[in-house]
Amino acid sequence: MILETFHPLHLSLLAVTVLLPFALHFLFRKKSEVWKTNFLIVLCAVNLLIFFVYKAFLSVDAEFLRIDGVERFNWLNELPIQLCNINLFLIPIGLLTKKRFLLGFSFIIAPLGAMMALLFPEPAFHGFSLLVPRILGFYLTHALIFVCGMCLATLGFYRPAVRDFPGIVASFFVISVGAHLVNLLLRATALCDRANYFFTYGADISILNLFWRWIPYPFFYELPSLVILLFYMALVYAVFWLLDKLKAHRSAVDSTHVSENIGLNEGRTGCAENEE
Numbered sequence: 391m392i393l394e395t396f397h398p399l400h401l402s403l404l405a406v407t408v409l410l411p412f413a414l415h416f417l418f419r420k421k422s423e424v425w426k427t428n429f430l431i432v433l434c435a436v437n438l439l440i441f442f443v444y445k446a447f448l449s450v451d452a453e454f455l456r457i458d459g460v461e462r463f464n465w466l467n468e469l470p471i472q473l474c475n476i477n478l479f480l481i482p483i484g485l486l487t488k489k490r491f492l493l494g495f496s497f498i499i500a501p502l503g504a505m506m507a508l509l510f511p512e513p514a515f516h517g518f519s520l521l522v523p524r525i526l527g528f529y530l531t532h533a534l535i536f537v538c539g540m541c542l543a544t545l546g547f548y549r550p551a552v553r554d555f556p557g558i559v560a561s562f563f564v565i566s567v568g569a570h571l572v573n574l575l576l577r578a579t580a581l582c583d584r585a586n587y588f589f590t591y592g593a594d595i596s597i598l599n600l601f602w603r604w605i606p607y608p609f610f611y612e613l614p615s616l617v618i619l620l621f622y623m624a625l626v627y628a629v630f631w632l633l634d635k636l637k638a639h640r641s642a643v644d645s646t647h648v649s650e651n652i653g654l655n656e657g658r659t660g661c662a663e664n665e666e
Contacts, residue, residue, distance in 0.1 A: 391520045393529075395511065399520065404508060407533040411540035418545060426545045430538055431482045437534040438478045441470055444527025451524050457514040466582035471569055473588055474503035474535050481538055485547065491557025493548040498626055499562060499619070501539035504532045543630075550627045558623060559616060566590065570609045588612075 393399055418426055448454055449463040470478050477500035484492035508529065515528045542548040569588035576585035586593070590609040592602050598612070605611040 393516055393518065393520045393525055395509075395516050400516070403529060403533070407505075407508065407536055410533075410537050411544040414537075414541055415544035423546070426547070427485050430485060430541055430545065430547075433534065434478050434481050434538055437531060437538065438470065440527065440534070441475065441478065441531050444524065444531055447523035447527060454514050454524055460584070464582050464584070466576055467584050467586075469587070471572065471587050472503070474500050474507060474532065476500065476565065477504075477535050477539055481542070484542075490548070490551075490554050491561045493542055494550065494554040494558040495561045495565075496539050497542045497548050498550070498558060498623055501536045502622070504535040504539070507532050508536070550623070550630050552627060555620065555623055559619060562619060563616070566609070566612065573608075 391399065393403075418429065421429075445465070445468050448468070449465070455461070455463060470476065477496050480492055480496045480500065483489075484496050511528065515525060518525050520526055520529070543550075566588050570590040572587055573585045573590055576582040585591075589595070589598060590612065592598060592608070592611070597615075597618075601611045601614050604614065
């Protein structure tokens with residue numbers, strides 16, 4: 391049960407994570423919108439509970455502290471206001487208010503952050519047994535964040551549209567500013583000098599390191615990511631547009647076959663009547 395990145399166990403977990411939203415679509419396709427809304431809200435609430443249980447185990451995990459290079463665990467550095475786990479709050483709010491910019495953020499941006507964490511986990515979260523509480527908690531929490539976000543589309547709550555792009559970009563910017571203000575407050579008051587929500591103070595990620603070389607200032611160095619976000623949203627929209635086109639084409643072909651069969655049956659009926 392040792393979990394090494396891109397080894398069979400890791401790939402199997404990723405496959406289950408990706409396929410689960412589609413499985414839930416087929417399982418719940420006949421359920422009402424209210425039922426599916428309540429299901430997703432409850433799933434987010436359960437995941438929030440799992441998140442804090444996982445962090446509680448992390449707080450007493452001496453091995454994690456050693457690998458992370460800190461002397462003591464600080465809860466203020468582990469709040470659910472990162473790029474991915476903020477979905478634990480945004481999805482319920484988006485479902486209840488039906489705000490498309492929140493649903494778009496929750497579907498497009500947060501699941502991407504969760505999947506990146508699963509694909510490229512930090513050193514403390516791979517190379518150990520899956521049954522270690524911090525490993526199990528990490529993968530379960532991020533997998534459910536991804537699943538809940540993707541279910542917004544597979545359960546029929548959200549479908550990407552170009553008109554949503556400005557609202558999604560604006561929400562990303564506003565939430566990032568809020569996260570940076572939290573970082574500034576925690577660092578200025580010495581409550582948590584490592585606070586780095588939304589990675590506004592940099593991260594050991596190649597693309598962010600590149601941005602930092604271009605703009606060596608906290609928060610502002612992430613501004614080029616807005617351009618990448620636009621391209622990514624356009625790609626997601628293109629995938630759904632293509633799926634809609636294929637669906638429309640298949641429906642047209644099926645309608646043609648039905649019409650041909652009806653015409654053929656009517657012809658046979660007419661022949662039979664003439665013979666009589």
